[in-house]
Amino acid sequence: MAQLIQVTPQGLYCPQGxxxxxxxxxxxxxxxxxxxSDHARVGxxxxxxxxxxxxxxxxxxxxxxxIRPLAFGEALQLGDATVSLHPAGHILGSAQVRIxxxxxxxxxxxxxxxxADPTCEPFEVVPCxxxxxxxxxxxxxxxxxPGAETVGExxxxxxxxRRLGLTSLLFCYALGKAQRVLxxxxxxxxxxVYTHGAVEAIxxxxxxxGVATLPTRATTDLPKDHSYSGALVIAPPSAHRSVWMKxxxxxxxxxxxxxxxxxxxxxxxxxxxxxxxxxxADWPGLLRTVRETGTKKIYVTHGYKDLLARYLxxxxxxxxxxxxxxxxxxxxxxxxxxxxxxxx
Amino acid sequence: MKKFVAxxxxxxxxxxxNAKVAGMVEYxxxxxxxxxxxxxxxxxxxxxxxxxxxxxxxxxxxxxxGMPEWLFKDAYHTVGDTAETVALLVGQAHSNMQDKSLQEWxxxxxxxxxxxxxxxxxERVKQWWRELDTAxxxxxxxxxxxxxRVGVSKALVxxxxxQVAQLEPAIVAHRFIGAWQPSAEFFxxxxxxxxxxxxxxxxYPFYLAYPLExxxxxxxxxxxxxxxxxxxxxxxQMMHQGGExxxxxxxxxxxxxxxxxxxELARRLPEGAVLDGEILAWANDAPLDFAALQKRLGRKKxxxxxxxxxxxxxxxxxxxxxxxxxxxxxxxxxxKSRLTQLAAQVEDTRLxxxxxxxxxxxxxxxxxxxxARAQSVEGLMLKRRESTYQVGxxxxxxxxxxxxxxxxxxxxxxxxxxxxxxANLYTDxxxxxxxxxxxxxxxxxxxxxxxxxxxxxxxxxxxxxxxxFGPVRSVKPELVFELAFENIAFSKRHKSGVAVRFxxxxxxxxxxxxxxxxxxxxxxxLINTTAPAT
Numbered sequence: 110m111a112q113l114i115q116v117t118p119q120g121l122y123c124p125q126g127x128x129x130x131x132x133x134x135x136x137x138x139x140x141x142x143x144x145x146s147d148h149a150r151v152g153x154x155x156x157x158x159x160x161x162x163x164x165x166x167x168x169x170x171x172x173x174x175x176i177r178p179l180a181f182g183e184a185l186q187l188g189d190a191t192v193s194l195h196p197a198g199h200i201l202g203s204a205q206v207r208i209x210x211x212x213x214x215x216x217x218x219x220x221x222x223x224x225a226d227p228t229c230e231p232f233e234v235v236p237c238x239x240x241x242x243x244x245x246x247x248x249x250x251x252x253x254x255p256g257a258e259t260v261g262e263x264x265x266x267x268x269x270x271r272r273l274g275l276t277s278l279l280f281c282y283a284l285g286k287a288q289r290v291l292x293x294x295x296x297x298x299x300x301x302v303y304t305h306g307a308v309e310a311i312x313x314x315x316x317x318x319g320v321a322t323l324p325t326r327a328t329t330d331l332p333k334d335h336s337y338s339g340a341l342v343i344a345p346p347s348a349h350r351s352v353w354m355k356x357x358x359x360x361x362x363x364x365x366x367x368x369x370x371x372x373x374x375x376x377x378x379x380x381x382x383x384x385x386x387x388x389x390a391d392w393p394g395l396l397r398t399v400r401e402t403g404t405k406k407i408y409v410t411h412g413y414k415d416l417l418a419r420y421l422x423x424x425x426x427x428x429x430x431x432x433x434x435x436x437x438x439x440x441x442x443x444x445x446x447x448x449x450x451x452x453x
Numbered sequence: 454m455k456k457f458v459a460x461x462x463x464x465x466x467x468x469x470x471n472a473k474v475a476g477m478v479e480y481x482x483x484x485x486x487x488x489x490x491x492x493x494x495x496x497x498x499x500x501x502x503x504x505x506x507x508x509x510x511x512x513x514x515x516x517x518x519g520m521p522e523w524l525f526k527d528a529y530h531t532v533g534d535t536a537e538t539v540a541l542l543v544g545q546a547h548s549n550m551q552d553k554s555l556q557e558w559x560x561x562x563x564x565x566x567x568x569x570x571x572x573x574x575x576e577r578v579k580q581w582w583r584e585l586d587t588a589x590x591x592x593x594x595x596x597x598x599x600x601x602r603v604g605v606s607k608a609l610v611x612x613x614x615x616q617v618a619q620l621e622p623a624i625v626a627h628r629f630i631g632a633w634q635p636s637a638e639f640f641x642x643x644x645x646x647x648x649x650x651x652x653x654x655x656x657y658p659f660y661l662a663y664p665l666e667x668x669x670x671x672x673x674x675x676x677x678x679x680x681x682x683x684x685x686x687x688x689x690q691m692m693h694q695g696g697e698x699x700x701x702x703x704x705x706x707x708x709x710x711x712x713x714x715x716x717e718l719a720r721r722l723p724e725g726a727v728l729d730g731e732i733l734a735w736a737n738d739a740p741l742d743f744a745a746l747q748k749r750l751g752r753k754k755x756x757x758x759x760x761x762x763x764x765x766x767x768x769x770x771x772x773x774x775x776x777x778x779x780x781x782x783x784x785x786x787x788x789k790s791r792l793t794q795l796a797a798q799v800e801d802t803r804l805x806x807x808x809x810x811x812x813x814x815x816x817x818x819x820x821x822x823x824x825a826r827a828q829s830v831e832g833l834m835l836k837r838r839e840s841t842y843q844v845g846x847x848x849x850x851x852x853x854x855x856x857x858x859x860x861x862x863x864x865x866x867x868x869x870x871x872x873x874x875x876a877n878l879y880t881d882x883x884x885x886x887x888x889x890x891x892x893x894x895x896x897x898x899x900x901x902x903x904x905x906x907x908x909x910x911x912x913x914x915x916x917x918x919x920x921x922f923g924p925v926r927s928v929k930p931e932l933v934f935e936l937a938f939e940n941i942a943f944s945k946r947h948k949s950g951v952a953v954r955f956x957x958x959x960x961x962x963x964x965x966x967x968x969x970x971x972x973x974x975x976x977x978x979l980i981n982t983t984a985p986a987t
Contacts, residue, residue, distance in 0.1 A: 382466050
């Protein structure tokens with residue numbers, strides 16, 4: 110069997126095409142699945158990504174000069190490999206990388222999910238001979254209800270807080286999750302929502318690409334003594350208990366993440382409410398994906414990789430875990446610089 | 454039941470004590486009295502007799518899902534709680550259950566399982582799981598395994614009950630102390646102005662001290678205070694009332710039968726007396742170490758040999774009731790002087806009176822504290838002369854001033870994930886000391902680091918694992934921590950030859966290379982500075 114992907118100190122490498130997928134080192138050619146910081150890193154000379162990812166990469170990697178867009182499904186010849194990108198359903202522009210060479214097809218999923226999300230292209234099943242899948246939530250206790258239901262709970266929480274005269278502070282990933290909440294909330298209201306600067310910047314990028322969200326207003330533009338009573342404010346987790354948070358008086362804090370499925374995680378992070386909302390595949394979603402791609406060989410990265418790999422072997426697949434530097438964590442902290450830039 | 458699940462979730466998702474009390478008050482006021490009684494029972498930490506184990510839940514969940522056992526165990530380690538793991542695996546997205554009251558659930562569904570065989574119990578429980586949503590499954594699993602605990606203290610529940618009854622919290626606290634039956638009748642009487650008519654004797658709620666963290670000068674003048682040793686035994690209340698003799702532990706459990714010699718002593722107390730004090734293993738005018746007392750615990754009835762080896766005394770320090778009259782509102786000095794008279798009357802070597810220590814100035818007191826270790830006590834108690842006997846842990850009138858713990862620098866050797874709030878985080882550590890070129894494990898410690906330190910250590914553990922043994926990882930010897938502990942003794946049961954008491958992490962010694970951590974001999978040298986082991 111051919112080996113289309115190897116793990117090298119720089120990251121996942123395709124020797125046939127001489128390129129890397131989401132390299133964590135500095136390389137010549139990087140194919141990037143999506144804009145989260147454990148996947149899109151600085152220092153490479155040339156980046157390929159989906160067309161809808163380009164503005165996100167430009168925002169996240171302002172120094173990167175050479176970012177080349179690929180339409181979903183468009184074939185790109187790199188060396189002896191044919192490369193194409195296919196929607197992963199994780200965040201706007203997120204892609205799986207399909208690599209064809211030596212008569213075989215390998216797919217690197219990047220981060221992905223299988224449930225509906227109005228802010229991004231839905232996951233596409235790509236048949237393959239080998240699948241490199243994430244397993245951020247690769248344990249059977251992680252099972253999601255539809256995002257719309259969870260966002261309904263967020264809305265109820267917001268309204269209950271309003272009744273009590275509290276400001277609702279919802280913390281979530283600034284790229285992807287925040288916009289998903291803002292889009293799903295449109296089912297319930299057309300009210301304006303306040304945003305932390307880091308969330309606002311990404312929301313503007315989403316809106317420019319035609320994603321419908323509730324109207325937003327950055328707290329950065331408002332005087333310190335502005336009243337937020339009864340309002341909903343969305344911010345990245347790194348802003349929790351920060352100086353920025355001091356401007357809000359009576360608050361209720363919530364956190365939207367797949368980790369909130371487990372009570373221990375909820376309690377130790379110190380948020381009052383946890384909402385189970387993830388942009389990663391849950392356990393049934395991971396198993397379904399492996400099944401539907403028809404692959405026989407699976408490499409597992411991120412999170413509960415040993416657990417998922419062992420279970421897949423138990424189910425008769427050839428599976429093993431791969432050591433990578435992807436975290437897939439739902440709670441990615443922004444870099445200090447990014448926070449400083451977004452919230453003076 | 455749905456209302457109780459909602460209450461549990463409300464309590465579990467807020468950190469505001471006012472919101473918790475308000476949630477409980479609303480619950481108590483809107484549900485049938487019998488439900489309120491059962492809810493109080495569980496919220497205050499009482500439990501039904503445990504006849505279904507976590508292991509049973511695990512087996513039934515495995516049968517129901519068809520997953521391999523290792524997968525269940527791995528899932529457990531990501532969650533840290535069996536009842537919750539099972540609920541997450543088997544609970545339905547939406548509840549299909551027709552709602553029943555909490556009382557019906559407990560009395561008509563759960564308790565009737567008790568006489569059934571294991572397979573029959575399993576079938577019933579699995580049937581419930583097929584109908585209940587995840588939150589309901591979790592609460593049910595917690596109730597049937599007798600491990601229901603939520604984020605409310607007993608004091609907070611009592612506060613809510615007092616609000617419902619419009620009574621003083623102290624009165625309500627007294628009515629819910631000790632063993633009680635969760636019935637509508639009991640509950641109604643407990644919240645009525647008059648209280649129970651024919652109540653069995655119950656202990657008074659213990660008054661507990663806070664650790665002294667401020668300067669002595671800031672609490673006032675020395676003459677306002679009484680000082681005594683802080684004894685290292687088991688806090689207890691001894692009562693002789695209505696011809697009955699009862700000894701209660703601080704956990705509000707009856708321990709009368711465990712201490713026959715104290716039962717005998719209590720009979721010699723005047724009728725209607727209630728004493729607060731410390732149960733101590735004692736010989737030759739000095740306390741034996743805590744290990745001696747431990748031999749007396751957890752036995753229904755001690756054998757003659759154990760009683761000879763570890764004789765106990767009651768070190769009395771307060772008088773709560775005399776001749777059937779509640780003395781708790783009288784000043785401490787008055788209670789103490791009546792207590793000394795009482796001890797003199799009884800004249801029994803098993804009843805001791807905790808001596809009042811003489812001191813003129815705060816400096817004197819500091820010198821007394823310095824002698825604590827030599828006296829085999831934990832430190833000093835400071836009590837305001839005029840203080841009443843209050844309910845629960847209160848600041849202001851009683852302080853405990855413990856001696857500084859022993860400390861030692863040890864190397865992190867093994868780590869394993871914690872449970873509950875710390876599930877899936879490496880927070881339970883085993884530490885080692887040098888013996889020649891070898892690191893010998895000496896202590897396990899679970900607490901003492903900040904959340905951000907825990908995250909850093911967790912991250913480090915994942916990157917520096919040498920071997921895995923189930924959930925336990927051995928790690929590269931590198932990190933050094935200063936451990937604090939209360940006491941130390943030689944021990945044949947430990948590989949290191951010593952046992953330390955209450956070890957915890959004092960701080961992370963990031964400045965210290967692991968080669969320079971302490972040796973086992975350093976630790977053993979500390980033993981000579983304390984009372985000899987038994």
